[in-house]
Amino acid sequence: MSAGWLAIAGLGPGDEALVTPEVSDALAQATDVIGYIPYVARVAPRDGLALHASDNRVELDRATLALELAARGRRVVVVSSGDPGVFAMAAAVFEALEAGDASWRELDIRVLPGITAMLAAAARAGAPLGHDFCAINLSDNLKPRSVVERRVALAAEADFAIAFYNPRSRARPDGLGRVFDVLREVCGDARPVLFARAVTTPEESLRIVALPDARGEMADMRTMVIVGSSRTRVIERVGAPILYTPRWMPEGTP
Amino acid sequence: MSAGWLAIAGLGPGDEALVTPEVSDALAQATDVIGYIPYVARVAPRDGLALHASDNRVELDRATLALELAARGRRVVVVSSGDPGVFAMAAAVFEALEAGDASWRELDIRVLPGITAMLAAAARAGAPLGHDFCAINLSDNLKPRSVVERRVALAAEADFAIAFYNPRSRARPDGLGRVFDVLREVCGDARPVLFARAVTTPEESLRIVALPDARGEMADMRTMVIVGSSRTRVIERVGAPILYTPRWMPEGTP
Structure with a gap:
């Protein structure tokens, strides 16, 4: 297994005081953040962090990019608003995982819950x-x-x-x-x-x-x-x- | 309205990294914390903070105590595990509020969401x-x-x-x-x-x-x-x- 990992994280409904410390820590360690434009905009830019913002309705492309980057050893956070497991990116990532490269199943993947809407x-x-x-x-x-x-x-x-x-x-x-x-x-x-x-x-x-x-x-x-x-x-x-x-x-x- | 307030807060499922900053801030400002014994045990004691731990199945007593203390000007946090609005203390507080003293309806009451189980x-x-x-x-x-x-x-x-x-x-x-x-x-x-x-x-x-x-x-x-x-x-x-x-x-x- 490479040193890369993938966290699918919930940013909560909007107020930064509702972002869990677990999610803040994952963002602080990430090399790549992937998500819908307004959610990626909530992540502060810094040196060494690549922000990959994309438009709505390309969830599977986003999920595939996240898996590819983690497989290459990057530390990747996919951001959703609310909770990533409720009508959001976690299911999309697992759809891509199930359909994709068998080696992806060895990746370190975590879902980090958030306050859902x-x-x-x-x-x-x-x-x-x-x-x-x-x-x-x-x-x-x-x-x-x-x-x-x-x-x-x-x-x-x-x-x-x-x-x-x-x-x-x-x-x-x-x-x-x-x-x-x-x-x-x-x-x-x-x-x-x-x-x-x-x-x-x-x-x-x-x-x-x-x-x-x-x-x-x-x-x-x-x-x-x-x-x-x-x-x-x-x-x-x-x-x-x-x-x-x-x-x-x-x-x-x- | 008195300076007292009542926050009904969710501590999440157990890991402290899942407690929101909003809830941590409320606990830091509280004079009184009320809740079921194992949840109150998750709050660090400090000078000026009264911990009111009670057994299961006395939710309405707990809710009434919280409203009385807030009406007396105290800064009260009722703690639930998970989210207080999901099978937890928020509904119990509002049941007590509806049945109780009319002046309680003027209190500053907030529900602070948490990561539900x-x-x-x-x-x-x-x-x-x-x-x-x-x-x-x-x-x-x-x-x-x-x-x-x-x-x-x-x-x-x-x-x-x-x-x-x-x-x-x-x-x-x-x-x-x-x-x-x-x-x-x-x-x-x-x-x-x-x-x-x-x-x-x-x-x-x-x-x-x-x-x-x-x-x-x-x-x-x-x-x-x-x-x-x-x-x-x-x-x-x-x-x-x-x-x-x-x-x-x-x-x-x-």
């Missing part, structure tokens, strides 16, 4: 994911829309709180609106919806609306959408309300 | 949560067992990867075994199961078995169990295998 958004609003929940990626270039809508309906039937990643983009502006339609059909009106945009950054904004009032246009590419379960509650107070889901369910719940 | 476990194994997934708490003292089993069946039908928190305890030794039975019934044999014990600590151990071979006795109170989706793959290699779920689904998936 849904947990940062939940923390800013209270604790909407305090009971059972699920996470669904609405990026339908990776998944047929029928699968998305079926999953959403089953998740609502199971009464999960639901966190939606990548809720909206220019290529599919109406997907989120369709999801809200499905949710209104399956679970009625009683659920609160959180739109949490750019959490922990200077552009952060939070908005809570009732499900009947939720519209796709309330989200953009930087928004995390969390739909409460039937048990999720809103505590009104001076300033922002608190959104939370109790830990328990009453006896006699069907 | 399922993401730490996933990172150590690869990326089993790389596609849609859900998190289910098997602690059935908070939830009727019928709800648990119905949710598990719906989650399997939706083809989520599933992370199980609190999979097993002395009070309910057979719950996890029943869950595996439900999963075998709904989704057949093809899924890998990860048992990740005490991740990021010196006692860490990982084990991957096929669903037909999964037994409740393979988990204890310190284990996170992750059941893959139908798409989750195992990459064999020298040393530990890699478990991951690809980001995409083939066209024509029903």
